[in-house]
Amino acid sequence: MLCFRLMARLSQSAATAANAQLRAKQVAAVRMFSGVGEVAVPHISRSKRSLKPTMPLRQAEASSFDDSQLKITLAYAVENGNRFVALKAFNQLLKLCAIEERKLTIEPELVHKMIAFFTLNVSEELGRAALMDTLELVEKTFSLLPAHEVTESDLKPLLQLLEWLNYSEKFQGIWTHLVEAAKEKNREFPQLSLETYNLVLHYFGQCGLVEETNEAFDLLVKASTPVELANGEFSTPFTQPPNDVSYLNLISSHISCSPPDLNGALAHFEKMAIKGDPSPTVPIFNTLIQAAGRVKDFETANLLFDTLESAGLYPNHFTYNILINAYAKVGDFDKAAKILDEWNNEALERNSDYQKPKLSPPTRVTFNTLMTMCARFGGSEEEAEALLKSMVQTVGVNQITATAYMDVFKRKGEELGVPKFTEGYNVLLSCFGYVRNMERMDQVYTEMINNNCRPSPVTFRILLMACRATLDLHRMEFWVAELETKFRYELDERMMELIAETLVREAKLSPDRKAVLPAVSKYVGQRNIHSTRLFNAVLEAHFLDDMALNSGKPLDILAILQVNRFSDHLYRKRKVQPSVYALRILLDAVERGLSRSREVVNPRGTLEEFLRLYVFLADKKIEIDDVLHAQMERVKVQLSQSKK
Numbered sequence: 001m002l003c004f005r006l007m008a009r010l011s012q013s014a015a016t017a018a019n020a021q022l023r024a025k026q027v028a029a030v031r032m033f034s035g036v037g038e039v040a041v042p043h044i045s046r047s048k049r050s051l052k053p054t055m056p057l058r059q060a061e062a063s064s065f066d067d068s069q070l071k072i073t074l075a076y077a078v079e080n081g082n083r084f085v086a087l088k089a090f091n092q093l094l095k096l097c098a099i100e101e102r103k104l105t106i107e108p109e110l111v112h113k114m115i116a117f118f119t120l121n122v123s124e125e126l127g128r129a130a131l132m133d134t135l136e137l138v139e140k141t142f143s144l145l146p147a148h149e150v151t152e153s154d155l156k157p158l159l160q161l162l163e164w165l166n167y168s169e170k171f172q173g174i175w176t177h178l179v180e181a182a183k184e185k186n187r188e189f190p191q192l193s194l195e196t197y198n199l200v201l202h203y204f205g206q207c208g209l210v211e212e213t214n215e216a217f218d219l220l221v222k223a224s225t226p227v228e229l230a231n232g233e234f235s236t237p238f239t240q241p242p243n244d245v246s247y248l249n250l251i252s253s254h255i256s257c258s259p260p261d262l263n264g265a266l267a268h269f270e271k272m273a274i275k276g277d278p279s280p281t282v283p284i285f286n287t288l289i290q291a292a293g294r295v296k297d298f299e300t301a302n303l304l305f306d307t308l309e310s311a312g313l314y315p316n317h318f319t320y321n322i323l324i325n326a327y328a329k330v331g332d333f334d335k336a337a338k339i340l341d342e343w344n345n346e347a348l349e350r351n352s353d354y355q356k357p358k359l360s361p362p363t364r365v366t367f368n369t370l371m372t373m374c375a376r377f378g379g380s381e382e383e384a385e386a387l388l389k390s391m392v393q394t395v396g397v398n399q400i401t402a403t404a405y406m407d408v409f410k411r412k413g414e415e416l417g418v419p420k421f422t423e424g425y426n427v428l429l430s431c432f433g434y435v436r437n438m439e440r441m442d443q444v445y446t447e448m449i450n451n452n453c454r455p456s457p458v459t460f461r462i463l464l465m466a467c468r469a470t471l472d473l474h475r476m477e478f479w480v481a482e483l484e485t486k487f488r489y490e491l492d493e494r495m496m497e498l499i500a501e502t503l504v505r506e507a508k509l510s511p512d513r514k515a516v517l518p519a520v521s522k523y524v525g526q527r528n529i530h531s532t533r534l535f536n537a538v539l540e541a542h543f544l545d546d547m548a549l550n551s552g553k554p555l556d557i558l559a560i561l562q563v564n565r566f567s568d569h570l571y572r573k574r575k576v577q578p579s580v581y582a583l584r585i586l587l588d589a590v591e592r593g594l595s596r597s598r599e600v601v602n603p604r605g606t607l608e609e610f611l612r613l614y615v616f617l618a619d620k621k622i623e624i625d626d627v628l629h630a631q632m633e634r635v636k637v638q639l640s641q642s643k644k
Contacts, residue, residue, distance in 0.1 A: 067093055075110055078117045086117065087137075094140065108149040114141050119157035124164045135161045147181075156196050163203045172212070175200055179219070189219040194240040197223070201249035208257035210264070217242065217250050244278040251284060255291040262291050262300070280311060286318050293326025301326060314350070317343075317360040321369075328369050331377030336370055364395040368404065375407035384408040385424070392423040401427060422453050426462060433466035438475060441466060455482075457489055464498040471506045480523070491523060493531045499523045500537035507544050517545045532577045539564050539582060543589040555593035556601040557586065558609060580624055583613050587631050594638055603642040610635065 077086035097104040162171040178190040197220040204213040224241040226234035254265035292301035320343040327336040347361040374384045425448045432440040460483045467476035483489045500520050507516035520541045529535050542560050
């Protein structure tokens with residue numbers, strides 16, 4: 001009995017020692033990686049510059065280096081989700097192998113994990129540059145796998161990246177290799193899942209490669225069809241049969257080619273409808289309706305639209321938009337307006353019936369399509385006016401609306417020819433303000449007054465916004481006088497924001513040092529401030545005045561903040577939301593003051609106030625960029641060295 005106990009204790013000690021040894025290797029590898037410890041291996045540099053293989057020292061280090069610790073680091077980082085360490089370790093392994101002119105070998109199990117890890121959370125929204133970097137990394141990792149070790153899980157992210165980047169030759173090359181490899185193994189089809197087949201179909205379909213799409217679809221059908229065995233039974237299919245996404249990609253290949261092959265797409269649609277498994281879906285109907293509109297086959301488009309109901313489906317907002325766009329391109333305003341009315345009525349009916357799927361009402365994009373059609377195909381002024389009024393009451397207007405609307409109405413002499421209502425003039429003012437054409441804004445405003453259209457507060461916000469963009473103080477004062485004296489409006493906080501920002505920006509760019517705070521106070525007065533932008537403008541005005549009027553005196557940041565009721569607004573009463581711009585104003589004031597040899601009063605208290613705001617912003621989850629963070633560090637050093 002004692003012998004058994006001794007043997008058990010010895011085996012337990014051996015296991016503990018083995019675990020400790022493995023853990024020690026991991027810790028040593030991580031320490032080596034971060035430059036800590038006494039491991040005699042090269043440190044992984046943070047520099048992006050490549051290692052120089054011609055240097056004798058690097059050659060000597062590499063030749064005597066055992067890369068096992070780097071591999072342990074790589075595996076440890078992949079397992080624990082540390083992307084930075086994993087990338088550094090992997091790149092260092094590649095560099096060392098390049099120096100020694102040998103091929104890098106990594107266990108296939110780890111390579112599978114690396115591919116999955118490097119492509120985790122990668123999406124098309126990352127941008128082309130990031131996707132190209134990821135593809136390069138995946139290709140390097142993929143090359144470490146022997147051909148017989150490649151799995152579908154490795155192939156799928158690679159194909160997805162190639163699709164996003166539209167690398168047609170590489171994508172087709174991999175697919176051709178998969179098909180040929182299956183033939184070499186006496187298989188009729190590549191053994192892939194339905195999801196991967198659909199990925200291939202989607203890429204070929206959107207590229208309009210009809211032949212390749214049909215070939216991939218036929219292989220999918222074979223992979224999902226049971227085969228009769230010698231004993232009369234049927235084999236289990238390797239993958240699931242084609243679904244509605246598969247058919248959509250197949251149909252899209254005929255639509256995406258040039259010219260669109262509507263008959264070929266309809267042939268697949270007919271087979272799908274007859275088979276009934278799967279049945280056609282709304283996206284498939286939308287694709288075919290759009291194709292019919294492109295070739296101006298409105299009979300087929302309307303027939304497909306009417307078939308939706310008999311198929312037990314409901315058109316969505318894409319369906320209606322597709323039809324309206326089709327009619328808009330040929331200038332058939334009556335048909336497009338009729339579809340728009342049907343859409344509105346259908347949305348009201350379905351959104352009030354909980355048993356039917358909801359339908360989004362027409363959007364600004366739809367109305368702009370019709371407005372553009374009016375401009376392009378000579379629509380009447382009455383049609384454009386009716387559209388504009390409807391937009392103002394529902395979805396609102398933008399610059400596209402204004403541009404198309406102005407194209408409808410021909411300019412005759414000094415009259416702009418717009419309908420005589422305030423919203424119409426506001427659209428024109430927004431458009432001219434966007435391009436900073438102040439003379440035309442004067443003309444629109446004058447005509448507006450002459451036609452007895454009363455400007456609204458929105459009108460004056462548009463005018464003041466243009467003044468801020470052009471720093472036109474003269475026009476700003478004129479329109480504020482019109483607003484307050486002639487039309488008896490009061491300045492709202494948004495208007496005060498625009499006025500204060502205009503005054504501050506003009507003072508900053510002016511070569512003459514002048515006080516700006518009295519001008520700002522003239523409009524803001526003693527009003528309670530709730531707007532962050534207005535608060536920042538008033539704060540900046542205080543510091544600009546201090547720089548202009550007290551250039552030879554010490555800089556008292558805390559006194560300025562007290563006058564501005566900084567703590568009351570931000571911390572105590574919480575009237576104003578904190579912003580990064582406020583911190584930038586304070587840091588700029590200190591750096592400008594110190595650059596002009598001005599001493600800072602109470603530098604320690606000033607630094608504490610800055611840190612308080614910095615922490616406050618961090619607690620509010622407000623992001624502080626690297627530039628501002630670096631400026632904060634500089635100011636901390638400057639204040640700590642200040643004498644006063």
